[in-house]
Amino acid sequence: MHSDTIVAGVELGGTKSIAVVGRGREIIDRFRVPTTTPDETLGAIAAKLAEWRQEHRPAAIGIASFGPISVTDGTMLPTPKPHWAGAGIVAPLAHGFDKVAFHTDVTGAALGEGAFGAGVGLSDFLYVTVGTGVGMGIIAGGRPVTGMMHPEAGHIRVRRRADDAFAGACPFHGDCLEGLVSGPAIAARTGGPAHLLLADHPAWGDVADALGEAFATLFLTLSPARIIVGGGVGLGQPQVLPMVRERVVAALGGYLGFVDAESIEDRIVPAALGDEAGPLGTLVMAQDALA
16 A cells, blocks of 8 residues: 655654655654754754755655644644744645645554554554643544544543542643643652552552543544554553553443453554654655655
């Protein structure tokens, strides 16, 4: 499906940004730069892309960015990252390319997992990253889902346990999903960094409760064949996913025949590509732009 045509990709992250040029799953060259100001970051990447256009002649480019973004005009929407609100992203990077694709970084990672990782062979799945924030890429019928903007399902509300009084850490919604399970939320709940907590700390049960409720809702609303979980919290705490699976089965109460105790390990799985999902996903995006 993904041809041997050479293409380019850019993954803009909150702390670092990566540009790649490659074909299929092969990355021929990559360039990494800290994400500082738009002028510095995009300027450095644009210069590298100009070199690659001369050397490798990539036929298209895929651009995946931290958000929130406008997928219609290629700009950054209001964001807490200094200097980036309103910045034009696509225009400086797409110069010289006739075919361009633009999505969020989490959608790019979803496409990478779909082509080469835990979503291979599936046309309907979700990629959920749980780390500093919670992001979701939704793939339906083999295509990324966007509406008026990209999905922001990391901010859905979840049913809370009656004995859990934690107010949540999201500045917009308090105890939305991100406000309960992100790294900053865990730190606010426990008073220390999430990565320093022991595997049997009760906070992980709280995280599993919220993710279990959210994933049950997602299975009911979107009917994905699989939910793929990545991110520092999602992948860095292997004890969490088994607890999440148990809670999803309990929350659904036998209502969905395709999500039960026998199938749940195949329905909720860890991401397979790690940090490579995003860069590879941008190459997938570029190939799809050609198609």
